[in-house]
Amino acid sequence: MEPVMVPALRSVLAVSGQSCELSLDSERLAWRELRPRRDRSRRTGVCLTRVLQRARGLTDSLSRQLPSGGHSIPVSEIVSVGEAEIDETYHHSMKWEHMCKPHAFTVNYVQRVKNHRWRCKAVTFWCSDEVLCCHWLKALNDLLDHQTCRPKHLLIYINPYGGKKKGKQIYEKKVAPLFNLAGISTDVIVTEFANHARDDLYEVNLEKYDGIVCVGGDGMFSEVLHGLIGRVQKDKDIDHDNPEANLSPCAIRIGIIPAGSTDCVCFATVGINDPVTSALHIILGDSQPLDVCSVHRKKRFLKYTVSLLGYGFYGDVLKCSEKNRWLGPARYDLAGIKTFLSHHCYEGTVSFQAAKWAAGSPRDLTRCMSGCDICRQSSKQLDEHQKAQTLGSLQNEQEDWKTIKGKFMAVNAANMCCACPRSPKGLSPAAHLADGAADLIVVHKCSRLNFLRHLIRHTNKKDQFDFPFVEVHRVKTFQFTPKHFEDEDGDAESTDLRISGKKNFAQICTDHPSCGCNQVNSIWNCDGETLDQTAIEMRVHSQLVKLFARGVEDSKPKNKCSSRI
Numbered sequence: 001m002e003p004v005m006v007p008a009l010r011s012v013l014a015v016s017g018q019s020c021e022l023s024l025d026s027e028r029l030a031w032r033e034l035r036p037r038r039d040r041s042r043r044t045g046v047c048l049t050r051v052l053q054r055a056r057g058l059t060d061s062l063s064r065q066l067p068s069g070g071h072s073i074p075v076s077e078i079v080s081v082g083e084a085e086i087d088e089t090y091h092h093s094m095k096w097e098h099m100c101k102p103h104a105f106t107v108n109y110v111q112r113v114k115n116h117r118w119r120c121k122a123v124t125f126w127c128s129d130e131v132l133c134c135h136w137l138k139a140l141n142d143l144l145d146h147q148t149c150r151p152k153h154l155l156i157y158i159n160p161y162g163g164k165k166k167g168k169q170i171y172e173k174k175v176a177p178l179f180n181l182a183g184i185s186t187d188v189i190v191t192e193f194a195n196h197a198r199d200d201l202y203e204v205n206l207e208k209y210d211g212i213v214c215v216g217g218d219g220m221f222s223e224v225l226h227g228l229i230g231r232v233q234k235d236k237d238i239d240h241d242n243p244e245a246n247l248s249p250c251a252i253r254i255g256i257i258p259a260g261s262t263d264c265v266c267f268a269t270v271g272i273n274d275p276v277t278s279a280l281h282i283i284l285g286d287s288q289p290l291d292v293c294s295v296h297r298k299k300r301f302l303k304y305t306v307s308l309l310g311y312g313f314y315g316d317v318l319k320c321s322e323k324n325r326w327l328g329p330a331r332y333d334l335a336g337i338k339t340f341l342s343h344h345c346y347e348g349t350v351s352f353q354a355a356k357w358a359a360g361s362p363r364d365l366t367r368c369m370s371g372c373d374i375c376r377q378s379s380k381q382l383d384e385h386q387k388a389q390t391l392g393s394l395q396n397e398q399e400d401w402k403t404i405k406g407k408f409m410a411v412n413a414a415n416m417c418c419a420c421p422r423s424p425k426g427l428s429p430a431a432h433l434a435d436g437a438a439d440l441i442v443v444h445k446c447s448r449l450n451f452l453r454h455l456i457r458h459t460n461k462k463d464q465f466d467f468p469f470v471e472v473h474r475v476k477t478f479q480f481t482p483k484h485f486e487d488e489d490g491d492a493e494s495t496d497l498r499i500s501g502k503k504n505f506a507q508i509c510t511d512h513p514s515c516g517c518n519q520v521n522s523i524w525n526c527d528g529e530t531l532d533q534t535a536i537e538m539r540v541h542s543q544l545v546k547l548f549a550r551g552v553e554d555s556k557p558k559n560k561c562s563s564r565i
């Protein structure tokens with residue numbers, strides 16, 4: 001966004017009883033206390049009125065006085081500005097009776113706390129001159145009006161049953177007051193059944209809104225994602241059952257207020273699962289493009305995924321955890337242990353096309369952070385690649401397929417790092433949010449001990465791919481065919497999970513007689529939901545949606561945005 005040019009303002013106003021030099025340009029609002037050089041110990045005796053009289057309007061001379069601790073906030077991180085209520089008690093306690101009628105305005109802004117957590121802080125500036133006060137209010141509000149990326153009207157879906165069933169409470173107590181403060185109007189729908197939000201998005205007048213917000217977990221986000229992508233394709237007459245279709249990107253952004261038992265998408269795009277932080281990212285109008293993968297079975301659309309598509313270990317963990325929902329979030333630990341102990345491996349074929357344009361590699365040390373260069377560069381290279389393809393100057397893409405046949409502990413496609421509080425590095429630490437590619441991780445059959453070593457590395461600093469039985473590729477598309485599909489020419493629909501049942505159950509795995517393994521198929525874990533099909537193909541759609549987020553910020557930025565000066 002082009003910075004709007006405003007005449008720079010500089011005045012002396014008072015903050016918490018101290019006179020401060022306040023300055024504003026098109027980018028930043030800054031203030032610092034003024035302390036007379038001669039006698040700093042007698043600060044309380046500074047005559048504010050005299051300072052104000054000297055300083056009204058432009059006060060270049062004052063800037064020469066000794067500056068003490070100051071603050072600087074980017075205009076883009078101001079939440080709102082408004083006339084302050086004059087509290088008589090406060091006014092008298094500040095011993096400002098000589099200001100016959102004080103005027104004040106409050107600036108609400110984003111303050112960074114620890115671990116990517118944001119809070120909304122307020123500072124009130126006082127002065128005795130009404131005209132000066134109005135001048136500042138107008139200048140600040142004019143600048144905020146130019147923050148055109150900020151949403152004004154939002155559609156909110158709340159899942160009242162997600163996580164600890166506190167979605168409604170979280171929204172009303174923590175989020176709605178902030179939206180009010182920022183002057184955002186909302187239409188709120190508390191969902192009444194699963195897929196309520198998804199179905200509603202097919203009908204609703206999207207033009208009325210600047211964004212859609214889901215309050216819930218990853219399942220709720222997935223609902224909104226499916227509803228929005230589906231709706232946009234329907235409006236554009238694009239057949240999403242066609243795995244080759246070029247899907248139309250969604251212009252409207254999605255915000256996530258974390259209130260589920262798993263909030264991985266929020267964690268990977270904001271850096272923390274905190275409703276207030278997410279609400280502030282929405283208010284500032286942040287925008288984070290996100291790749292979306294479509295999953296098909298032949299010419300039939302199955303699902304979209306943005307984080308993990310996993311077969312084998314992660315599919316089995318999901319299956320087991322679904323059986324124990326009554327245990328709450330503890331079900332994931334139990335399922336993890338049980339699945340690890342059962343130690344199944346599955347036979348099949350993985351075929352993939354590498355994402356040649358991708359600027360990074362799954363094994364480099366570059367994590368996807370806010371303003372990621374790898375995403376920017378990859379997206380540019382992908383555009384060039386697609387143009388070259390259209391002009392026919394690239395060799396036949398069909399020749400690019402690579403195939404891996406064998407027995408696998410796990411086949412995972414990570415579209416983002418899949419970090420969560422338990423695994424801060426994630427499944428694929430160098431995966432990117434918006435590079436048009438996913439990391440395909442194939443864990444070949446190995447001993448229990450080796451598999452455990454691989455799993456443990458998800459929680460420490462060691463490279464989890466540095467094992468002879470693990471391979472990882474950055475891909476644009478992949479297919480998986482289980483062994484029994486190949487045996488039966490992969491044609492019979494009857495060979496799939498729901499229908500196959502007993503027939504395939506009879507194929508006893510001979511690899512691990514000790515574990516009594518009798519399972520020929522695993523299931524796919526698609527962003528925490530199961531798929532009925534095992535033979536699938538996945539394709540990455542570069543930057544198909546945008547979130548109200550900015551990616552995980554570097555905790556030690558070179559130019560800290562909101563800081564003390």
Ligand SMILES: Nc1ncnc2c1ncn2[C@@H]1O[C@H](COP(=O)(O)OP(=O)(O)OP(=O)(O)O)[C@@H](O)[C@H]1O
Pocket residue numbers: 158159160161162163164190191192193194195196215216217218219220221223259260261262263528
């Ligand atoms: N009113 C409702 N009643 C029942 N289910 C709902 C309702 N609204 C949404 N859902 C469904 O609840 C599922 C889980 O929601 P959500 O992701 O918000 O919570 P969660 O606790 O993180 O769930 P999970 O751990 O199962 O992923 C979603 O798939 C969503 O479709």
